[in-house]
Amino acid sequence: MLLRDDEIEARLRELPGWTRVGHEISRSFRIRYHGGVAMIVHVADVVRQMGHHADIDLRWDLVRFGITTHDAGNRLTEADFDLARRIDRIAAAHDASAL
Numbered sequence: 138m139l140l141r142d143d144e145i146e147a148r149l150r151e152l153p154g155w156t157r158v159g160h161e162i163s164r165s166f167r168i169r170y171h172g173g174v175a176m177i178v179h180v181a182d183v184v185r186q187m188g189h190h191a192d193i194d195l196r197w198d199l200v201r202f203g204i205t206t207h208d209a210g211n212r213l214t215e216a217d218f219d220l221a222r223r224i225d226r227i228a229a230a231h232d233a234s235a236l
């Protein structure tokens with residue numbers, strides 16, 4: 138279900154570190170490369186369970202997750218925020234730090 142702007146802003150206020158650009162929310166974490174690989178595997182397990190996938194960009198000391206709902210025409214839905222919350226928990230478990 139598509140979210141209105143005010144619903145998106147309310148959810149973002151509960152998710153410090155996540156920013157919105159257009160119809161994507163994203164967050165980057167500082168983590169060294171191999172730690173990032175382990176974190177991505179963990180995220181991949183969760184997205185398979187959820188059936189909702191993040192776009193992932195791994196650099197040598199940073200991993201970035203971008204989320205939007207492709208099936209909704211690349212707009213933001215509740216599933217995007219559910220996944221963002223799950224990614225924050227996984228990041229904490231992997232000691233990935235905020236930028």
Ligand SMILES: C[C@H](O)[C@H](O)[C@H]1CNC2=NC(N)=NC(=O)C2=N1
Pocket residue numbers: 188189190191204205206207208209
């Ligand atoms: C059939 C399948 O569940 C859908 O194609 C799912 C898969 N993962 C997805 N992930 C994201 N981010 N957006 C989607 O619209 C989406 N659709």
